[in-house]
Amino acid sequence: MKFEKIQAPKGVREYLPPESQSFEWVREQLISPAKAAGYQLMELPVFEDTNLFTRGVGESTDVVSKEMYTFEDRGGRSITLRPEGTAGVMRAVIESNLDRGQLPVKVWYSGQFFRAERPQAGRYRQFYQVGIEAIGIDDPALDAEVIAIADRGFKNLGLKNYRLEITSLGDAQSRAAHRVDLLKFISGLQLDEATVSRAAINPLRLFDDKRPEMQEAMAKAPILLDYLSPASAQNFAAVQSYLKEMGIAFTINPRMVRGLDYYTGTTFEFIHPDLGAQSGIGGGGRYDGLMETLGGQALSGIGFGLGVDRALLAAIAESTVPSQEFTSDLFIIPLGDESKGQALTIASSLRASGIRTEIAFGDRALKGAMKAADKSGARYVIVLGESELRDGSVELKRMSDGVTSSVKIAQLQDELQRALAL
């Protein structure tokens, strides 16, 4: 009887051994700077009330209007798999009153997110992000720190070929003033229907159009940075000077457009040129109205999300992924059923003292088991057979050069710890 194979759903990216080690490494490198800066872990659900995203992220965004995994649960509630991280953090902060204590609230998260898009290089329907949020303080120094933490994550990966782009979306007045002029400008252009409707949703998006003729047309469009209120301009200048003081390289991209509606003030993106069409490896910004929109206090926040999948692709492109193959310290080959019990016992106690120990299972010939030991990359091997059980000592074989030494089983732990310390 043969059953049909079941495949993974379209667009999911899985990380299997040995590649999973690289993935794990990337994730840790990206988030460790946040831990070092006093941000604390927040573990959140991957599904939320759909309203959280329609209200928080914005109904006009592509993410919400056509990329959400939304379904009805058994109680008839509309549930959505989270397409981004910030809204969920805000919901949890408000719900648990974390914003009633010491500010800023500083948290980090890590996990998978979901968007129902056509898969493509670096774009998956389930993808991984790490992110942080700092909520409750509006201070350009905090903006600079958040950017610096993300930048440090990429530096931890050994990446050199990425760039940081920043801009400011200003405050509400700045944006309103700019919008009037931008719409006026756009109305003077000859646009196709699709583009007109995009402009109606968010005129800023036209800056992001990849078609050369559109780029050219938009080259003369009024730029938001020129409309910043004095306070916004001063704030943005401060962020820049802090970044310079920290030695973080950046370029100002006044045409930067982010996909989520809640951003205000400082916004930024990290871009890696070697990844194909999906070149953004991370991004974030400040969001002034989000918390209030979600029923909380009128507090400002700033945060980022970094794409773990794409960061890994970038690290592969720059060949910075360490070849840290998994290796155990000792490989035990039991010969015969008698020895298996002892192998299990020895392995168990060695592991308890931190020695990574594997056992050869099954009843393979010694040659085959040695081959398995070799493949595993284990540094030492012992064979447990009749004679070893009889006189309580084993030949400890160093795989790098084949040299063996006789060791009492009782001394094995000490001997290994001495040998491995080298």
Next chain:
RNA sequence: GUGGGCGUAGCUCAGCUGGUAGAGCACUCGGUUGUGGUCCGAGAUGUCGCGGGUUCGAGCCCCGUCGUUCACCCCA
């Protein structure tokens, strides 16, 4: 949602203008008794994505379908 490329052993692929499948790597066993990496020998594995059509005959041609991949859109 739209468009292009590709779907042959576990993996990477070859298969000439159609004549009923191959390589390398990996894997298993062996090269005389319980010791890996090199070498030598042997072996297993494919409904050539699926369905239909053209043909005496299709992995190769045509149509459909599914999957995958890249790009548009959008974004991490």
